[in-house]
Amino acid sequence: MRVDDKKMSDIDNIFDRAASGKSLVKKRETLTIDYVPEKLPFRDQEAAALAQTLSTVFKGARPSNLLLFGKPGTGKTAVVKTVVDRLVKKSGALGITVDVPIINAKLANSAYKMLFEIAEHLGLNKEEKKVVHFTGLSMGEATDRILQFIQNKKMRVILVIDEIDSLVDRNGDDVLYSFTRANERMGKGGFVSLIGISNSLTFKDKLDPRVRSSLSEEETVFNPYTVEQLRQILSERAKLAFSEGAITDAAINLCAAMAGREHGDARKAIDLLRVAAELAEREHALRVEEKHVRAAQEKIEKDTNLEVIKNATTHTKFVMLAITKSKNGNTGEVYEVYSSLCRQAEQEPLTQRRVTQIISELDQLGLVSTDIVSQGRYGRSQKIKVAVPLATVKDALKDDPTFSDLMSSSD
Numbered sequence: 277m278r279v280d281d282k283k284m285s286d287i288d289n290i291f292d293r294a295a296s297g298k299s300l301v302k303k304r305e306t307l308t309i310d311y312v313p314e315k316l317p318f319r320d321q322e323a324a325a326l327a328q329t330l331s332t333v334f335k336g337a338r339p340s341n342l343l344l345f346g347k348p349g350t351g352k353t354a355v356v357k358t359v360v361d362r363l364v365k366k367s368g369a370l371g372i373t374v375d376v377p378i379i380n381a382k383l384a385n386s387a388y389k390m391l392f393e394i395a396e397h398l399g400l401n402k403e404e405k406k407v408v409h410f411t412g413l414s415m416g417e418a419t420d421r422i423l424q425f426i427q428n429k430k431m432r433v434i435l436v437i438d439e440i441d442s443l444v445d446r447n448g449d450d451v452l453y454s455f456t457r458a459n460e461r462m463g464k465g466g467f468v469s470l471i472g473i474s475n476s477l478t479f480k481d482k483l484d485p486r487v488r489s490s491l492s493e494e495e496t497v498f499n500p501y502t503v504e505q506l507r508q509i510l511s512e513r514a515k516l517a518f519s520e521g522a523i524t525d526a527a528i529n530l531c532a533a534m535a536g537r538e539h540g541d542a543r544k545a546i547d548l549l550r551v552a553a554e555l556a557e558r559e560h561a562l563r564v565e566e567k568h569v570r571a572a573q574e575k576i577e578k579d580t581n582l583e584v585i586k587n588a589t590t591h592t593k594f595v596m597l598a599i600t601k602s603k604n605g606n607t608g609e610v611y612e613v614y615s616s617l618c619r620q621a622e623q624e625p626l627t628q629r630r631v632t633q634i635i636s637e638l639d640q641l642g643l644v645s646t647d648i649v650s651q652g653r654y655g656r657s658q659k660i661k662v663a664v665p666l667a668t669v670k671d672a673l674k675d676d677p678t679f680s681d682l683m684s685s686s687d
């Protein structure tokens with residue numbers, strides 16, 4: 277197609293869509309977080325390595341425990357879901373039963389809740405009606421029940437724990453230890469393999485040494501996507517999601533460039549695509565363009581900041597508000613304003629040291645910025661400023677009853 281021909285067909289597409297009243301997005305679910313596409317370009321090797329490890333199931337043996345590492349949005353969960361799906365289909369066809377509970381440890385919120393979800397998945401709760409909710413059982417006893425159940429039924433279990441790092445520091449070590457050692461007691465027939473997925477490359481260092489060696493019998497690292505890889509992933513996704521001609525190549529390229537600039541995160545790239553489409557639809561635009569992607573980036577950033585401040589502790593909120601009210605922004609003055617706000621709200625202020633810590637946490641989150649400024653012969657001092665729009669801070673605090681009076685006195 278010549279360039280002019282492409283332009284003409286773009287124009288025709290715009291007219292056709294406007295005339296037919298078709299929406300920009302034709303398959304909205306393909307832009308959601310949970311959607312796993314049929315093809316996962318650039319992850320063939322990782323998928324093949326996982327398949328190789330799990331294939332021992334077909335030889336009647338236990339697959340090695342496996343850890344998958346990589347930054348967020350590098351396709352870890354998508355690869356595991358795709359391979360597991362095929363494994364379950366294949367084993368079904370061969371008359372072999374393999375159980376593969378996929379649990380997100382962070383969403384489960386506690387090691388105990390995670391155990392409950394595993395029990396649910398394996399059908400233990402249904403079978404042993406008495407132990408529904410494990411009420412009254414200690415964590416050790418609950419783990420033991422699950423392992424006993426697997427052993428009695430000679431089940432082949434591949435337990436996938438996504439965001440496994442969130443189990444560390446939450447009594448999860450003991451549970452992981454029991455699961456990794458379970459096979460010593462299983463005898464012939466049944467087994468438990470563990471696949472752990474983690475965003476944190478340093479997660480292993482935090483593990484109990486007993487767990488570390490047995491959990492990482494094998495490891496695969498997922499590297500961040502390059503901008504070009506993200507562009508191709510997005511182009512494929514856009515073909516599924518959008519009506520013909522409803523998004524420009526320039527908009528796709530910009531999504532890829534923005535997500536690539538951070539850390540090659542495909543989730544971020546797809547989020548940008550989705551929010552850009554929502555914004556374009558809201559203004560009845562005839563196609564998604566670069567300006568919608570830029571607006572989407574701003575909206576996502578604003579929404580994230582808003583959520584972080586909304587969910588912060590009361591004292592972090594006091595500190596944030598104190599920084600907005602401080603005149604010269606030095607640590608001493610911010611602390612004074614903070615203490616005075618606490619007193620107004622009849623709360624005991626934290627120590628200055630703790631407040632300094634909170635400021636540095638806020639700095640790391642990008643919510644405040646701290647600069648060292650020279651004051652000539654008076655030496656140097658720190659200048660703390662809020663790094664997000666004041667309106668975002670106000671928006672985040674307005675529904676918190678502790679702050680409603682303080683907010684009105686701030687105007």
Ligand SMILES: Nc1ncnc2c1ncn2[C@@H]1O[C@H](COP(=O)(O)OP(=O)(O)OP(=O)(O)O)[C@@H](O)[C@H]1O
Nearest residue numbers: 311312316317348349350351352353354509542543
């Ligand atoms: N190679 C790929 N091709 C197509 N889509 C992909 C690819 N890799 C990731 N995605 C998509 O990007 C999104 C994020 O991927 P996924 O959830 O697998 O990342 P992750 O590495 O598990 O991240 P996290 O650790 O934060 O959960 C999903 O919507 C997924 O479908």
